[in-house]
Amino acid sequence: MTNSNATSSETVVYEITPYTWGPNETDDNGTGDDCLGTPFSVTITVEPTPAAVAVDNDNNTLDNEETVSCGAAPVTTIDVTAIDGNDFLISNITIGPNITGVTRSIGDTPADGALVEPGNLTNANPSMVETVIYEITPYTWGPNETDDNGTGDDCLGTPFTVTISVEPTPIAVPSATSEIICSGEAPTITVDVTVLDGNDYLVDDVQVISGTITGFSAPDYTRMDGQTIDPNTLTNTGTTSGTVQYTIVPYTYGQNGMNDGGFGDDCQGVPFTVDVQVDPTPSMSAQSDALSTNVIIEDVLIDVGGLVPGWHICDGSAFSIPLTTDIDNIRLRWKVTAIGVNDNEITGYTVGDMGSHLFATAGSHTFTGTGVNLELVDAIRRNILFELTPEYDPDGIDNNGDECVGNTIQYRIRVWPTPEISLGGGGTVCNET
Incomplete structure (x- = not known):
């Protein structure tokens, strides 16, 4: 017998009537003159x-x-549909090697509607998801009408599996x-992002902990695995270094398997911070003497746009350049780029000389170069051209790679020859002439 009812047992009821053959002593199959006894019934219950079925309670x-x-703990439950209200059998469990917290055992028979796993599951794998696979077998009680926990004469249905994926603790490294x-x-x-590799990470907070810094991205926002912590450029509007602190949170995507930006059911890992020091851009101006106003460098073969600030000195003198800096700890880096027409008409410096x-x-400051005297080779006025570049150097250590560079300016020192007078000799003059 089979029962196509999908949820409950049905019965076949047989009415049984004994009989004798009656006066004609012929078996008339309970008819004719056969003598009928008292009927009774036999009921056969046919289980479906x-x-x-597994019930999706996490909405994935x-x-x-x-x-x-x-x-x-998982939220998936098992709904026993045939026979409704019966227990179900956990006929097998396959557990990932790094998963702990499983409380179910093979042979357990939880009640209809129970969780497939009530335990809190953790995964110690440092890099990947692992799974627990539960084999579920529905069963009915069989002929003895006794729950034998899926054994004995209990009737077993078709097994199916429920797979629980257990995410590891989120980890990221800057x-x-x-x-x-x-x-x-x-x-x-x-x-x-090392766990899970390829996941996004959350920038949960951004704080200016010193200085006056602008331009940073406003939290909360997410960045892809391997990306920089902030795509924006940061601006220091002050005169000293400032620091921005970013709070980074790794996360996995949680029960719904969707990236909720580190919120909702996403699982957040341990936050950590990253500090970005933003140094200001230095600026510097150089003053000119009165003779340098609107003077074109006609004897320096270099494109300087025609006019540059400058100072005039006499042949055989050392020079001084008056400067103004806008912030503390500016390192002036200087370089000689041209000397006269052929780079050899003035002694004291050579093209390529540099220092800081x-x-x-x-x-206000005065830059004196190396302090040497400039000597003209001939008696013709000549120019020596310097490049002056300001660098922000808060630790005072030259060439350590942390300097922020301002705009380079060009400055001209014009060397004038020493004037000479020659007088004609001899001759006689009269008194009072």
Whole structure:
């Protein structure tokens, strides 16, 4: 017998009537003169084929699959549809090697509607998801009408599996915990999401902890695995270094398997911070003497746009350049780029000479180069051209790679020859003439 009812047992009731053959002593199959006894009934209960289904309670649209994270318990339940109200059998469990927290055992028979796994599951794998696979077998009680927990004469239905994916604890690692950039630059620190590799990470907070920094992205926002912590350029509007602190949170996508930007059911890992120091851009101006106003450098073969600031000195003198700096700790870096027409008409410097000087405080300063005297080779006025570049150097250590560079200016020192007078000799004059 089979029962096509999908949810409950049905019965076949047989009425039994004994009889004798009666006066004609012929078996008339209970008819004719056969003598009928008292009827009684026999009831046969026919169980339907055992059936059960997994119930999607995490809204991921996959009844037989679920993802858990942050040490949570699965929410998938088993609905026994035939026979409704019966227990179900956990006929097998396959557990990933790094998963702990499983409380079900093979042979367990949870009640209809129970969780497939009530335990909190964790995954110690440092890089990937692992799974727990539960084999579920529905069953009915069989001929003895006794629940034998899926054994004995219990009737077993078709097994199916429920797969629980267990995410590991989210982990991410920055390429550096701090860096120094110049105003107008973007941070270069990247974040490598190691668990789960390829997931986004969350920038949960951005705080200016010193200085006056603008331009940073407003939290909360997410960045892709391997990207820099902020795509924007940061600007230091002050006169000293400032620091922006970014709080980074790795996360996995949680039970619904969707990237909710680190919120909702996403599982957040341990936050960490990254500091970005933003140094200001230095600026510097050089003053000219009165003779240098609107003077064109006609004997220097270099494109300087015609007019540059400058100072005049006499042949055989040392020079001084008056400067003004806008912030503390500016290192002036200088270089000789041209001397006269052929780069050899003035002695004391040669093309390519360079050096630096640190001005610890903002304000007015005097740059004297190396302090040597400039000598004209001939008696013709000549120019020596310098490039002057300001660099922000807060630690006072030259050439250590952390200097922010301002705009280079060109400055001319014009060397005038010493005037000479020659007088004609001899001759006689009369008195009072």
